[in-house]
Amino acid sequence: MIDRILPAKAVAVEAFEDPPEAVLLPVEAAAVAKAVANRRREFTTVRHCARLAMAKLGVPYVPLVPGERGAPSWPSTVVGSMTHCAGYRAAVVAHATELRSVGVDAEPHGPLPDGVLDAVSLPAERDHLAGLPSSVHWDRLLFSAKESxxxxxxxxxxxxxxxxxxxxxxxxxxxxxxxxxxxxxxxDGVELRGFEGRWLVEDGFVLTAIAVPFA
Incomplete structure (x- = not known):
């Protein structure tokens, strides 16, 4: 599903449940040893997805432990991004020589809780969303896109x-x-001023993706 909004250079693996064969390496397990069961399940499955995605690139899997601000510590030869929400997990990777960066996010396709939109958006963004068709929960899409x-x-x-x-x-x-x-x-001598991304609403989920190319 998420591969529909990714470039061909990126490889994605997604899961809609937590498969029993998904396991963590010891150092990964230690990182979530004190977490609640649901957190451990999503942490495990999304790394299972990452393991399969990296295998498709021919890259050996290494422990993906949370680093600064919780970002996974990808090997230097890979760029990647992971996301999870209720009923969905996905990992996206690419060779570091093919893409500069990638960011993906998945959310349930429903309205944000009261007060959240004001906390995560600018007035101009709220005005922009108000003018879009009502068939999409644009507040949730905005939240997901900002995560990406x-x-x-x-x-x-x-x-x-x-x-x-x-x-x-x-x-x-x-x-x-x-x-x-x-x-x-x-x-490459040019200031990064923004990003271009893609979005998709499918099967009750909102998906967003950004792939940053080289110049």
């Missing part, structure tokens, strides 16, 4: 990016753009 923006941003910069530091706009053709409101890094 952060996941694409952090591996490049190793810096935090707040919800208020990027302004997003959606098109009904399944694309979106994110304009950075803070200085971006200089990549």
């Amino acid at each position: 923006v952060y996941k694409a941003w952090f591996p490049i910069t190793q810096r935090w990016l707040g919800f208020e530091e990027a302004s997003l706009e959606f098109a009904t053709d399944g694309t979106f753009s994110a304009r950075l409101l803070v200085p971006g890094p200089v990549l």
Whole structure:
């Protein structure tokens, strides 16, 4: 499903349940030893997906333990992103020579809880969403897309990016753009000013993806 919004250079593996063959390496298990059962299950399955995705690239699997701000510690030869929500887990990887970064997110296709939209959006974004067709829960899509923006941003910069530091706009053709409101890094002599992404609503889920190419 998520592969429909990814470039051919990226490999995705997704799961809609937690398979019994999904297991963690010891150092990964230690990272969630004190977590609740549901957290351990989603942590395990999404790494199972990552293991299968990396195998498709011909890359040996290494422990994906949470690093700074919880981001998984991918090997230097790989860029990747993982996401999970109730009923869905996915991992996306690509060779580090093929893509600069990737960020994906999945959410249930339903409205955000009261008060959350105001906390994660700018006034201009709320005005933009109000003018879009009502068939999509755009508030949830905005939240998901901002998660994908952060996941694409952090591996490049190793810096935090707040919800208020990027302004997003959606098109009904399944694309979106994110304009950075803070200085971006200089990549190949050009300042990164934003991201282009894709979105999909399918089977009760909202999916968003950003793949950052090389110049």
